Amino acid sequence: MEETRLIKPNEAFEKAYHDMLQEWRQTGEPLVPFTLRNDPSDFPKLITQLEGYKLGIDIPDSFVPHSTFWLVNQENKILGVVNIRHRLTESLLKDGGHIGYGVRPLERKKGYATTILACALIEAKKLGIARALLTCDKDNIGSVKTILHNNGKLFEEYIVNGISKLSFWIDTTNQIIDSQR
Numbered sequence: 001m002e003e004t005r006l007i008k009p010n011e012a013f014e015k016a017y018h019d020m021l022q023e024w025r026q027t028g029e030p031l032v033p034f035t036l037r038n039d040p041s042d043f044p045k046l047i048t049q050l051e052g053y054k055l056g057i058d059i060p061d062s063f064v065p066h067s068t069f070w071l072v073n074q075e076n077k078i079l080g081v082v083n084i085r086h087r088l089t090e091s092l093l094k095d096g097g098h099i100g101y102g103v104r105p106l107e108r109k110k111g112y113a114t115t116i117l118a119c120a121l122i123e124a125k126k127l128g129i130a131r132a133l134l135t136c137d138k139d140n141i142g143s144v145k146t147i148l149h150n151n152g153k154l155f156e157e158y159i160v161n162g163i164s165k166l167s168f169w170i171d172t173t174n175q176i177i178d179s180q181r
Helices: 011-027 043-054 090-094 112-126 141-149
Strands: 004-007 066-073 078-085 099-103 131-137 153-160 163-171
Touching (some): 004 112, 043 066, 090 131, 112 141
Antiparallel strands (some): 004 066, 066 078
16 A cells, blocks of 8 residues: 555645545545535635634534544555544434444545554554544444554444444553654
């Protein structure tokens, strides 16, 4: 697998971001994580908005502060997006957890989901999250494998709105922090 890095959203990646969104939208699949649904037409405003979310600025009442990162390759192509919630609400304990991530459609099944989650766990540790909760649909085999590859420990199986869900805890204290990120 090629070399990748996790970066904070920034204006230098505007074209790469729009390319990723266009690819995703052509599939008709939902944009995951949810921050991909923010309007990118005023890109500097989007970057400011994402930066504000980290501080809890202009987030809806039901949301918590959260940080967004992009996984990019050496050619500065955005391969995926991850969102880390700084704390959990009662509803996030059942559906959402600390970390949500997505890999652009044409880059799936190449190991990037495992990589983006591993990098996100390091960022979660930096945010003071000692144990990260991840949730996924039970039938989402790719996410289950990704979480297990990152030392996820199955905590609970339950149903939300008729959908079987799984929740996993991952200890972030064992994650190695790379000072270059």
